[in-house]
Amino acid sequence: MKAVQTLAQKPWQAGVVDAPPSAFNRFDAMRTGLKFMIAVITSMFMLFMVAMVMRSQLGDWQPLTEQPWQPLFETSRIWQNTWWLLASSLLMQGAYWSCTRGALLARGLLLAGAFTAVAFLFGQYQLWQDFVVRGLGVQSSVAVSFFYLLTGLHALHLLVGLLFWPRSARALWHGQPQVARQHLSLLLMYWHFLMLLWLVLFALLTSTPATYKALAALCGVDVTP
Secondary structure, eight states: OHHHHHHHOOGGGSHHHHSOOOHHHHHHHHHHHHHHHHHHHHHHHHHHHHHHHHHTTSTTOOOSSSSTTSTTSOOHHHHHHHHHHHHHHHHHHHHHHHTTTOHHHHHHHHHHHHHHHHHHHHHHHHHHHHHHHTTOOTTSOHHHHHHHHHHHHHHHHHHHHHHTHHHHHHHHHTTOHHHHHHHHHHHHHHHHHHHHHHHHHHHHHTOOHHHHHHHHHHTTOOOOO
């Protein structure tokens, strides 16, 4: 009978387990989930970038950067978008630092961070429109298809991040600086990751065929003529 009673015990119903999880545990779990999501996104982009490098070694590849008439020969617009995204990352970092020092300053920095992120997305839209005006649609060439794929996916992930921005803003506007700081810590991890990812994409998309050839060799692709 004692063995049956032991087997019938339900330890998960103990008082300690019944207690609601603390905010620390909840945010710790959210942070772990975010790290896992970042790892998945990184893997996905790495696969696409490796595929792009390998595909660039086939004969039908048309570079986007070598000649003045090619769409990425002039990179001033991409640089402008990069500065917008960098400013967004720095402003949101400033909002995080200011959460417990001054609500007004933190709110202003958080709003400015969202504004500059939207400016980046609008700049990307203008860049895509420039491709369309040049007659470069999604299916016009393999290189252009990869450009739309990589920049579009990055913009989509940034837009997803903006959907979580109101949680931090709501906590700030309701006088909960510690809660806002916790939400911002998660948002910042994601935001800085997207900034670093964009720098890698920028470097890859504006690289020359010689760079693609060297990268393909590193990936073990036979690049001999």
